[in-house]
Each structure stands twice: as structure tokens, then as C-alpha cells.
Amino acid sequence: MLESLKRGQPSLLAMGDDSDEAIRSTKRHRQNHAKDIWGNIGALLEGTSVVKLFCRELKPNYSMPWTTKRQQSSTSTAFVLCLQERLLLTNRHCVAHASCIEVRKRGDDQKYEAEVLARATDCDLALLTVREEAFWEGATAQTLCNEVPALFSEVVCVGYPTGGDNLSVTKGVVSRVDYEDNPDPWRNRLVIQIDAAVNPGNSGGPALVAGGSCVGVAYESLKDGSTENIGFIIPVSVVQKFLTAWRRLKSTAPVGSTVSEDVPPVRVTAFGHGRxxxxxxxxxxxxxxxxxxxxxxxxxxxxxxxxxxxxxxxxxxxxxxxxxxxxxxxxxxxxxxxxxxxxxxxxxxxxxxxxxxxxxxxxxxxxxxxxxxxxxxLCPQEPLVSVEKEAPWLLDYCIIGGLVFVVLSQQYLRATFGDKWRKERCNGLSEIMDSREREFPDEQVVVLSYVLAHTVNLGFQDVRNARLKAFVVDGVLVRIRNIAHLSNLVEASKEEFLRFELYGRGAGFLPDIIVLERSAVQACEDEVLRRNKIPAARKISNSS
The missing domain is CATH 2.30.42.10 (PDZ domain)
Structure with missing residues (x-):
């Protein structure tokens, strides 16, 4: 046996040149076969359509809305959507609370500053643009495919996930086409589940099928400790509806208006609600x-x-x-x-x-x-308790005698009670999310978040997360419509005492009524603000 192997060795060596050529031929065949199946993805591999996104974020502090959290940095993915309109597409959550956004093409050592043109919370999409023309030189737009891919269709996710700095490609199949799992069916969106790896940083990148067309935008993965290889992409049909809604808003904008640093991004509502x-x-x-x-x-x-x-x-x-x-x-x-x-x-x-x-x-x-x-x-999606993350009224507040009143939102509940807030009662606040309809078109749920300690509010300093019901005017309980209404009632009050009524929170000594002396409240306002390093006693947006 050993001799036969040795005898065969010369013939193998003699075949070396032919074997190398065979290997090269096989490699060329595979490349051509891949090209036939996936289309000409040279532009993709050169990084002319998919770019890396660098974001500096200043997230707000919802329980102390006059401050922000420490600046953080994150990376994600975007891709060229339209050359004529100079558009990049990514996920809204990739650029939420961004103070600075930069993009970089593959193999380039230069970053270009980008700005947000439009964003939509209801479908987690955002449009960006880059003002520098040098960025668009050699760029190619990604082709979109409106058809929802069939089950078992192969999908390639392209992006810049964590684990490295260069472009990453992962491959899988379409394993499910379904709706999001939300208690309110009107807020559910069509999603495509894939088993290709979707890691942090992949968000905003395109998902491609054979032919090189994009069938969706990667946006999240399910990692709860008991599941594996479950990623989700937003189908192109949702992208197209977002674009149509944005262009409709754009067409109604005043003639000559342009995007600038002083103009906030357009808030797009792509999907409605039956209410x-x-x-x-x-x-x-x-x-x-x-x-x-x-x-x-x-x-x-x-x-x-x-x-x-x-x-x-x-x-x-x-x-x-x-x-x-x-x-x-x-x-x-x-x-x-x-x-x-x-x-x-x-x-x-x-x-x-x-x-x-x-x-x-x-x-x-x-x-x-x-x-x-x-x-x-079909009505706008305006739930009583907002699920928005960047709406201006989320950071409205009013401080009266050290009592800090804010607007209830999902972000406030998460910031106050943690990520598992849905599983807790949250002093009854979380139950309002799905159980109450609006009574007024401009209604907000106003919450006494906490109390800044001072002698004027002695006896009430342990009150936390209590929902405000009414304010007493001339002996009559006036139902609070929103935080602007509360601020106006207090400022207009000429009574000796300011009386606030809270919704009851069960037995015990927790107060349902708070009474403060108006003259003492006015006298201590500057001192309360100075002690707690707060710039102003109230901030009310025009949207309230």
C-alpha cells in the first residue's frame, strides 16, 4: 500500500499545472455562476451603494427633561436610494437623537456629514442626505424589488455590524412573512423574518435576493436567550409607502423652502389608524x-x-x-x-x-x-400615551412649588421603571397605554413625576409617578387636558392656595390632594431652580 502511494506521487506532481488551472477554472465558473444568480454586485462590493453610518447621540432624560444624558456613539448602515434626489435610506432608530451624523464609503478614508430629511416612527425608517457633491461621485443607487420574497428564498444582508470595521455579508433564507407582535393590530407592520445573521450595526442595510435587488431593510433581531437566527427586515412595500407619504408632504411645503440645520426633520406618518x-x-x-x-x-x-x-x-x-x-x-x-x-x-x-x-x-x-x-x-396614529421617541412634547415639563409635572409617554415609563415596565403596574400608569381612549383632541396624561424638596412642599416630598386629575379653580375641580392647560391655570390663578387633585392610588397615607400656598410657591421658585440647577420653571412646546 505504501509503495503504491509512492508510485502514484510522481503522477500527481506531474499533474500540478493542470490541477492549478482546473482550480482557477472552477473558481471562475463559481464567480460567473454567482454573477448570473445575484446580478452584477460589483457596485455593492465596491461600497458605492452601501455606506457605514457614524452617529453621535444625545438622548434625553425623560424624568428630568431639562437635561440630556451623556453623549454616546453608535455605528450602523445606510444605502443609496436615489441619486437624483441625493437620498440615503436607513432605520429611524439609527439616527434617533443624533447630534452629528457622518457616513463613509467602503475603502474611503473620508467621512461626510449627513443630515436627516425625514423620519417615521410607525415604520422605523429615515431619509438622509449629504450636501457635499464629492460623496456622490461614483455612487450607485440600490435597485428595489416590490415583491415580497417567497419562503425559502435566499437573502443576503449587507452592512457594517459589530465585530469589525469593514463591510460584512451574511446569507440566509426567508423563513416567515408575518406581522409584528403588537397588542394594537393597527400598529403592526408587515415584516419578513430571515435566518441570516442580523447583528447590531446591520440596521439600515439592504437585504438582497437573486438578481441583486433589495427586498427589505434590516432592522432588528430577536435575541431573548431561547431563540437563534431570527432576524427581521422591513419589506420594500413599506419603504415605498414611506417614500410616497414623504413626497406628498414635500409637495405641500412652501415654495423655496429647503432643509437646514435650523429646520427639524419632517415627521412622516406613513400608516394610519382606525382609532x-x-x-x-x-x-x-x-x-x-x-x-x-x-x-x-x-x-x-x-x-x-x-x-x-x-x-x-x-x-x-x-x-x-x-x-x-x-x-x-x-x-x-x-x-x-x-x-x-x-x-x-x-x-x-x-x-x-x-x-x-x-x-x-x-x-x-x-x-x-x-x-x-x-x-x-383612516386617522393619524395619535395614541393617548405617545410611543414616539423624538416628538417635541415628550420633553415638556412644568415645575410648580417643586412639583415636577411631565407628559406621560412610553419613553417616560421605560426610563422610570426599566425595560420590563410592561410587566409592572407602574403605579397604574402602564395600564393607560392600551385601556383608554382620548376624551379631548389635545388630551395628554399629566404626571407628577417627583418633588424637588423644599419647605414649601413639606409632607408631599415622597410622591412619585402620580397621575394628575384636576386643578381647583374658584372651588370647582377643572379637569386637566394637557400640560399647557395646567401651566395656564396655575399662572392665571389668583386664589390664596393652589389645589391639585391626583387619581387615587389605594389605601395608606399616599396623598390624593396636594395644597400649596400660592405666595410661598411664587417666592421660592427661583431658589428651587437654583438649588437643582434647572434653567427654567417650565418648557411647553407649541404642539401641546
């Missing part, structure tokens, strides 16, 4: 009680926002049978068509995915046993 809530009708007995015949299906309306036009045609207890001509199942879902597959189901608001705010939705309802046709309107 009503519903529950499933999976119980056959309940369907019969509501007068539904065999074969009929739908959802029952739980509440309707009284401040919207939909409250004029839709009532609590109505059964919503169909929306835009699509029957709604008893599970609250409708069929979802993905390629040739018609087996999946998604929440019923999906049928309005191509509609914009202000447009009409034809619907059929069952009311008191009678079938009716009504017209609903």
Missing part, C-alpha cells in the same frame, strides 16, 4: 347572541375614539364584518397572499396597507341584527 379597538368572535355562542348567521364572521367593536369622525358611524357593540370588501375572520385576521401561497393570515388592518391618512375605508357592520354599510376614515 377603534375590537375583540375576536371565536366563540360560537357569542356569535349567535350577536345575531350572526352561520357562515358570517367578524369582530366586535370594543371602543371608538370619540374625538374622531369614525365615532359618528361606528358604535361600541357593532360587529365589523368586512373592510374594503374583504371579509374579516372570527380570529380578527384576513388572508395574506405571498407569491402563490394563500395559506397565511394577518390582522385585518392589513387590508388598508395601501391607504393613507385621510382616505376612506368602506366597511360592513352588523348592528342590532341589521347589516349596514358605512364609510370609515
Amino acid at each position: 377603534f379597538s375590537a375583540q375576536k368572535l371565536e366563540n360560537a355562542g357569542m356569535r349567535r347572541a350577536l345575531g350572526l348567521a352561520a357562515g358570517q364572521s367578524g369582530v366586535i367593536v370594543k371602543s371608538v375614539d370619540p374625538t374622531t369622525v369614525n365615532a359618528k358611524v361606528l358604535q361600541k357593540g357593532d360587529v365589523l364584518l368586512s373592510l374594503i370588501g374583504v371579509p374579516i375572520g372570527n380570529d380578527g385576521c384576513v388572508p395574506f397572499v405571498c407569491g402563490s401561497s394563500r395559506h397565511d393570515r394577518v390582522p385585518f388592518p392589513y387590508v388598508a396597507i395601501e391607504k393613507f391618512v385621510g382616505e376612506q375605508l368602506e366597511a360592513e357592520i352588523m348592528r342590532a341584527g341589521s347589516k349596514l354599510s358605512i364609510t370609515l376614515q
